[in-house]
Amino acid sequence: MRRHWHYLAVSRVVTQRFGSLLRKCAVRCALCAVMVSFCPVLAAQDIVVNPSVSQPSVAKSTLRAIFGMRMRNWSDNTPITVFVLRNDDPVHTAFSKEVLNMFPHQLQRAWDRLVFSGTGQAPVVVNSLQEMAEKVAATPGAVGYLKRDMIDDRLRVLIVQ
Numbered sequence: 001m002r003r004h005w006h007y008l009a010v011s012r013v014v015t016q017r018f019g020s021l022l023r024k025c026a027v028r029c030a031l032c033a034v035m036v037s038f039c040p041v042l043a044a045q046d047i048v049v050n051p052s053v054s055q056p057s058v059a060k061s062t063l064r065a066i067f068g069m070r071m072r073n074w075s076d077n078t079p080i081t082v083f084v085l086r087n088d089d090p091v092h093t094a095f096s097k098e099v100l101n102m103f104p105h106q107l108q109r110a111w112d113r114l115v116f117s118g119t120g121q122a123p124v125v126v127n128s129l130q131e132m133a134e135k136v137a138a139t140p141g142a143v144g145y146l147k148r149d150m151i152d153d154r155l156r157v158l159i160v161q
Contacts, residue, residue: 049157055158063099083126
């Protein structure tokens with residue numbers, strides 16, 4: 001009987017000391033499961049342009065300048081029209097983080113600064129990837145991003161160096 005009491009006391013001490021750690025591990029495992037379930041949303045994305053854009057590739061810094069609305073013309077002086085999804089869209093979040101190495105709120109802050117200071121404009125916000133494909137295909141000088149499986153012959157992929 002005494003031995004049984006000892007095991008209960010040890011069990012209580014272990015629970016007190018490591019209970020919060022076990023709860024944290026359980027929460028982290030649950031978060032990982034949720035993140036893995038969103039993996040199809042975060043599929044590979046490519047930068048797409050209207051076929052009228054003659055530039056075959058851009059540097060990553062140039063791409064950040066384009067989507068940050070600091071670069072307004074292509075190398076042939078054609079105006080750039082930038083299309084993006086809403087800030088809360090998972091595809092936009094993945095694009096911002098993975099391709100531009102920025103958070104969506106950082107991009108939004110940069111766009112707001114340009115608009116409110118009167119020195120620039122915000123990109124055109126579209127509601128879906130299908131709408132982005134249609135708008136980029138129909139607008140000369142346009143740039144956007146799409147999942148690889150959505151790119152058709154109306155668009156051209158811009159290589160990021």
